Amino acid sequence: MNYNPAELESLHAFYKNQLLGNTLPFWFPRSLDAEHGGYLFMRDRDGALLDDDKSVWFHGRAAWLLATLYNTVEPRQEWLEGAKSGIDFMNKYCFDTDGRMFFHMTRAGEPIRKRRYFFSETFAVIANAAYAKASGSAEAADRARELFGKCIEYATVPGMLEPKFTGTRPAKGIGVPMILMNTAQQLRETIGDPRCDALIDGFIAEIERDFVKDDIRCVMEQVAPDGSIIDHIDGRTLNPGHAIEGAWFILHEAKHRNNDPRLIALGCKMLDYMWERGWDTEYGGILYFRDVYDRPVQEYWQDMKFWWPHNETIIATLLAYTLTGDAKYAEWHRLVHNYAYRHFHDQEHGEWFGYLHRDGSVAQGAKGNLFKGPFHLPRQEWYCMQLLASLTGKEQVGEVLDLKKIKC
Amino acid sequence: MNYNPAELESLHAFYKNQLLGNTLPFWFPRSLDAEHGGYLFMRDRDGALLDDDKSVWFHGRAAWLLATLYNTVEPRQEWLEGAKSGIDFMNKYCFDTDGRMFFHMTRAGEPIRKRRYFFSETFAVIANAAYAKASGSAEAADRARELFGKCIEYATVPGMLEPKFTGTRPAKGIGVPMILMNTAQQLRETIGDPRCDALIDGFIAEIERDFVKDDIRCVMEQVAPDGSIIDHIDGRTLNPGHAIEGAWFILHEAKHRNNDPRLIALGCKMLDYMWERGWDTEYGGILYFRDVYDRPVQEYWQDMKFWWPHNETIIATLLAYTLTGDAKYAEWHRLVHNYAYRHFHDQEHGEWFGYLHRDGSVAQGAKGNLFKGPFHLPRQEWYCMQLLASLTGKEQVGEVLDLKKIKC
Numbered sequence: 154m155n156y157n158p159a160e161l162e163s164l165h166a167f168y169k170n171q172l173l174g175n176t177l178p179f180w181f182p183r184s185l186d187a188e189h190g191g192y193l194f195m196r197d198r199d200g201a202l203l204d205d206d207k208s209v210w211f212h213g214r215a216a217w218l219l220a221t222l223y224n225t226v227e228p229r230q231e232w233l234e235g236a237k238s239g240i241d242f243m244n245k246y247c248f249d250t251d252g253r254m255f256f257h258m259t260r261a262g263e264p265i266r267k268r269r270y271f272f273s274e275t276f277a278v279i280a281n282a283a284y285a286k287a288s289g290s291a292e293a294a295d296r297a298r299e300l301f302g303k304c305i306e307y308a309t310v311p312g313m314l315e316p317k318f319t320g321t322r323p324a325k326g327i328g329v330p331m332i333l334m335n336t337a338q339q340l341r342e343t344i345g346d347p348r349c350d351a352l353i354d355g356f357i358a359e360i361e362r363d364f365v366k367d368d369i370r371c372v373m374e375q376v377a378p379d380g381s382i383i384d385h386i387d388g389r390t391l392n393p394g395h396a397i398e399g400a401w402f403i404l405h406e407a408k409h410r411n412n413d414p415r416l417i418a419l420g421c422k423m424l425d426y427m428w429e430r431g432w433d434t435e436y437g438g439i440l441y442f443r444d445v446y447d448r449p450v451q452e453y454w455q456d457m458k459f460w461w462p463h464n465e466t467i468i469a470t471l472l473a474y475t476l477t478g479d480a481k482y483a484e485w486h487r488l489v490h491n492y493a494y495r496h497f498h499d500q501e502h503g504e505w506f507g508y509l510h511r512d513g514s515v516a517q518g519a520k521g522n523l524f525k526g527p528f529h530l531p532r533q534e535w536y537c538m539q540l541l542a543s544l545t546g547k548e549q550v551g552e553v554l555d556l557k558k559i560k561c
Numbered sequence: 562m563n564y565n566p567a568e569l570e571s572l573h574a575f576y577k578n579q580l581l582g583n584t585l586p587f588w589f590p591r592s593l594d595a596e597h598g599g600y601l602f603m604r605d606r607d608g609a610l611l612d613d614d615k616s617v618w619f620h621g622r623a624a625w626l627l628a629t630l631y632n633t634v635e636p637r638q639e640w641l642e643g644a645k646s647g648i649d650f651m652n653k654y655c656f657d658t659d660g661r662m663f664f665h666m667t668r669a670g671e672p673i674r675k676r677r678y679f680f681s682e683t684f685a686v687i688a689n690a691a692y693a694k695a696s697g698s699a700e701a702a703d704r705a706r707e708l709f710g711k712c713i714e715y716a717t718v719p720g721m722l723e724p725k726f727t728g729t730r731p732a733k734g735i736g737v738p739m740i741l742m743n744t745a746q747q748l749r750e751t752i753g754d755p756r757c758d759a760l761i762d763g764f765i766a767e768i769e770r771d772f773v774k775d776d777i778r779c780v781m782e783q784v785a786p787d788g789s790i791i792d793h794i795d796g797r798t799l800n801p802g803h804a805i806e807g808a809w810f811i812l813h814e815a816k817h818r819n820n821d822p823r824l825i826a827l828g829c830k831m832l833d834y835m836w837e838r839g840w841d842t843e844y845g846g847i848l849y850f851r852d853v854y855d856r857p858v859q860e861y862w863q864d865m866k867f868w869w870p871h872n873e874t875i876i877a878t879l880l881a882y883t884l885t886g887d888a889k890y891a892e893w894h895r896l897v898h899n900y901a902y903r904h905f906h907d908q909e910h911g912e913w914f915g916y917l918h919r920d921g922s923v924a925q926g927a928k929g930n931l932f933k934g935p936f937h938l939p940r941q942e943w944y945c946m947q948l949l950a951s952l953t954g955k956e957q958v959g960e961v962l963d964l965k966k967i968k969c
Binding site: 198204265266317318448449450 | 605614667673725726727729794856859862863865918926927931
């Protein structure tokens with residue numbers, strides 16, 4: 154069933170209230186480290202600090218979030234200052250002498266671990282770009298563009314990063330074109346960069362050509378360099394929530410390009426394929442891993458429900474619905490939204506639990522760790538709130554909901 | 562309640578029948594790779610091959626198992642030949658040019674991944690040592706001793722292996738002294754090595770001094786180099802099944818040293834501490850991870866039940882019982898034995914499932930992968946069968962069960 158305008162208005166209010174009245178207040182201001190700068194995000198269910206270590210990922214992600222709220226919601230000084238604190242901590246401590254970033258730091262800024270991938274760097278790009286827009290800092294803008302160039306190099310020049318595997322069975326993951334596409338989108342929408350459009354075209358073309366398999370209705374997580382399926386356990390493992398995140402990055406691009414029907418069709422079919430693979434028809438929610446041929450997955454926790462695939466699926470279904478008007482997407486959005494806010498949201502202390510058993514019971518109650526903090530949930534609430542604001546605004550509702558001609 | 566002699570006889574028969582009539586026939590002969598040598602262990606619930614890749618760990622572990630059965634149960638030619646196949650595959654393909662071993666190979670013997678720790682090497686030591694005893698091969702004996710020397714070097718000479726973490730917060734794990742102790746025990750009991758006794762003394766001293774915490778009744782998984790607790794998430798994380806495996810390595814040493822009462826007391830208290838931490842009083846079974854201060858564990862699957870901690874706890878409780886005669890250990894052995902054979906054992910296709918949800922339901926039904934194959938379960942069934950045979954043999958029952966003077 155379609156959403157009527159009143160339901161869309163009420164969803165908008167819901168996401169806005171959750172973001173500003175529940176999610177953000179869980180993290181801020183208590184996570185700002187007045188002593189060393191940066192953020193203290195490793196928090197228990199009730200917000201108590203579990204560990205004062207710092208994740209470099211989350212310095213980029215949270216600085217991006219705060220600067221983005223400043224840029225798009227309202228120019229609150231506390232958000233700008235909060236973003237600056239994360240940016241300054243990264244600049245001061247999180248770069249190694251080779252220009253790469255660390256992954257895990259002590260509270261005081263000593264490095265504990267560096268990893269062999271460049272996700273810390275991509276989050277630093279979007280943080281610096283959003284902060285540059287918010288503050289007008291030319292230095293942050295330069296840093297964002299320079300780091301983005303390095304990410305492109307790491308992704309494309311063989312031998313730049315130490316490999317985890319030998320060259321015996323080369324493989325590539327959908328994560329790289331996905332994260333670079335989203336990084337380029339963010340860069341373009343904040344400070345602009347002439348490289349972005351062509352790069353985004355290339356990332357989408359690679360995803361479509363090598364990862365999207367129409368014959369088996371599937372988006373692969375990993376393939377051989379030529380796009381063929383690697384028929385071994387890792388190669389067969391699907392990550393439906395991740396592919397659905399990729400789907401909405403493409404739908405977002407479609408919207409940016411005046412509702413490009415080709416991109417709408419591509420994003421929607423990626424969502425369709427991976428909803429079929431990932432939605433748990435028995436308990437509800439998105440299963441973490443599936444095997445492409447329904448064989449057992451090596452990861453024993455494959456049937457758990459993680460918070461972030463639900464954030465990504467809430468965005469993807471709502472975006473697909475607003476771009477196509479297809480009632481199926483409104484239904485899916487209702488299903489995943491209701492499942493998620495019922496099972497993940499902590500009614501008592503706010504924010505979401507991160508990890509549920511397949512049956513929806515909480516497996517581990519902490520709100521923050523090196524991999525979980527203020528990103529997927531507030532991004533989802535912010536993105537959906539902005540999307541719905543654009544729809545429920547005076548002139549735009551009819552226009553967009555009328556797009557039913559595009560069916561996926 | 563104590564076990565009476567008839568129960569011990571019946572347990573002996575049970576383990577023997579399971580090992581020879583259920584566990585081994587699941588894996589052999591079908592896992593022997595007639596084309597390339599070595600083993601094909603990545604098998605589904607019913608034994609169908611899921612993946613033809615090969616784990617180097619499991620070539621060492623399975624060759625050890627087959628040679629050990631040949632040495633201690635009966636000299637079946639098929640076991641000797643099976644062991645040789647794994648040894649030959651390792652010798653031919655699994656060593657890198659720097660002398661270190663790979664971790665993950667294709668069926669034909671091309672390397673896919675090498676890791677930064679030396680567990681592949683320790684399993685190759687015990688395989689070669691047991692095979693040397695079985696076959697009389699001086700070459701295998703030399704290789705076992707040489708590789709063991711390298712393992713000691715990797716463990717003790719700083720900089721020999723590439724570190725995963727920076728030097729900011731140095732830590733050491735109980736896994737290294739544990740695995741080296743067990744490797745030395747195996748070496749000593751097959752082909753002998755003059756280094757073993759002194760090394761074992763050192764490993765036990767290190768475990769007792771740095772990892773066993775009497776004040777909080779706990780065996781740490783990781784500590785600072787001086788043995789102090791690192792009050793961060795990783796440092797606080799306990800692995801009860803692993804510590805209980807360490808406990809039985811020490812109880813085994815106690816038995817080897819004519820029931821050394823000091824070592825019996827040490828092994829028993831390690832078991833006591835970690836049974837208290839790990840046994841799930843709600844659903845039964847051993848929980849995978851716990852936090853030393855009962856705070857949330859970062860690993861979301863921390864409350865799952867894995868097969869191998871149950872194998873180790875079955876051995877540890879039976880060994881503690883036979884060494885002390887304390888009825889508490891008979892009770893614990895009953896509890897963990899019954900839980901494990903009820904929930905992990907696959908009544909339909911044999912062998913054990915690897916991964917259960919906390920409530921005991923199967924999370925993933927495959928029998929083999931890169932980390933699971935014929936090791937913990939057959940080792941447990943073999944060890945308990947041998948231990949019980951020694952007790953239920955004519956002259957030894959009374960002698961050993963009379964050891965009630967040693968109370969932990």
